[in-house]
Amino acid sequence: MAGMEMNRRDLIRFGLLAGAGTLVAPTLLRATRAHAASEVVAAVFPGAWEDMFQSVVGPALSEASGNELVLSPALASDQLGKMMASPSSPPYDALLMSPGQSAIAIENNLIEKVDPSLISNWANLSDPSFQNEWGPAITVQLDGLAYNPEKVRKPKGYGDLFSPDFYGKVAFTGFKSNSAVMAWIQTAKAFGGSEQNLDPLWPKLKEYLPHVGAIANDMNHQQSLFQQGEIDVMIASTGNVARLKGLGVPIEFVVPEEGAPATPVNIHVAKGTKDPKAVHAYIDAVLSAKVQEALQGAPLENFPTNKTVPLTPAVAAYMSREQLATFVYLDWNNINARRGEWTSKFDEVVRQ
């Protein structure tokens, strides 16, 4: 066994080699696989999105083009952060984002325009706005309010959340999530503000704070509070409501009287991706009728942007294709320009 003994120097050498190997191996592995032009590393939202993409999109991509889908779960903000940290060697080939993050990705030169000729389902997109040159919309999320019908009355809109009927039962969250930003803009409008001016909101919020159920860290935290019965009213997207409903939580979606903000969810091609054709094949697979139809299923209940796909009753209950134009579409360049200022103001107002 004497030959098996290692002195300290050998141990350090071995440790350094192992450490370097650990750091370099994933990059080498990824480079090798990418060279085979058969793997698409796609960012996807964690949870239900990841599960559905794994079971539906992966096989569809493999069947249609022979490419392999490797999913990397991350919220849009995290995807953007990782892309900004490593722009020359992108951690993803495809990104999944809403306009808030997409605008920053475009500004920072992190994504490429798509080539519609490589996407056979491009012409099937039901609205010209879905044919975004930076990447098509694969679904539209509708934002509004959610409430527990067993415990409180149906809220009318964002302004109505400040009613004494909901004292101690409403959760708010800050400007971290896109849904919350849109909700605050709509709330400000209810109090006389506008998309550019949230000033009327702050005194109302400060006045309401003693009655607030909770100030949640983010949308997920807010949903946990709802699930635990700590709150009964919150801002939510149709996707959030579908997910909680799937878990057996008594919850209903409300289109607010101030108007419901809608946000498309787009797939983008990461700049510097090794195989853009494979990424386009992935986008095409997500837009295909078969996948769009499957993504309408619970718990995602995604609105299909492919016009050849009929809406399921569950999705049609939230919105129809005719209603799309009636929703509120906000200017994300304006929002991104003011988001820092609003975030600071919100922290200042809610800080204990």
Add this chain to the structure above:
Amino acid sequence: MKLLPMVILNGLFFMAPLFLLVGMSFSGDAGATTAHYARFFADPINVAVLRDTIYLGVKVIVFTTLVGYPVALLFMLLGPTGRRILLFCTVLPMLTSNVVRTLAWIAILGREGVVNNTLVGLGLTSTPLQFMYNELGLIIALSQIELPLLVLPLVSVLAKIDRSLWEASTSLGMNAWQTFVRIILPLSVPGLIAGWVLVFASACMNFVTQAVIGGARLIYLPQFIYQEVNTLYDWPFAAAIAIVMLTTIGIVLGALTAVGRNRRINVYA
């Protein structure tokens, strides 16, 4: 030469990223700038958040000391088997991740949690009390999470105290309290300070517990940094906040360490 591997590892994985962070905190569109630091200190809210972060560390030190010191004293009084059991119980929480321990506190302090269910069940309160999303709950959770960091150094110092000192003190007419105050406590100060250094640094920078138990209304510097990095993407400003936090905590830790090294306090120095 023996130190070379350590120097290389520290240089590569600690000093180099730190220098990058410092460099980023001074970066601006038109070259090097101190604007990010000026912006941080110009806003009274930022300064208040820095102050709150330091206060949080101090409060957690007080709580962990109140709970941890009796535990360490008990260790001193126990026999070998008792000591092993106590040490195991102290180290046990460290074997689970900080995230898991934080989530466990939700089950304990939440509206439907163990504490509230017990209080309501005993008829001590008709409605659940608010332990989550306030400073009290955060300090309770952080104190438990950081407790091993205080107890372990304290125990190592207390174990060195010769039991004959205790006996000599008693034979000279001191009661147990006087022996504790005049003999045990002064001799344990180095362990106490070592524990305070660890608890303070860890409590101030414990992003997960601060965010989950403290909620969005208690704002501390780690959340501030995260927000700038992942929501607003203002990385130079985030780097400046990180350097301010590192420097401030470093000053407090430096002061504590200097006190600990004082020969009048540290008899083991």
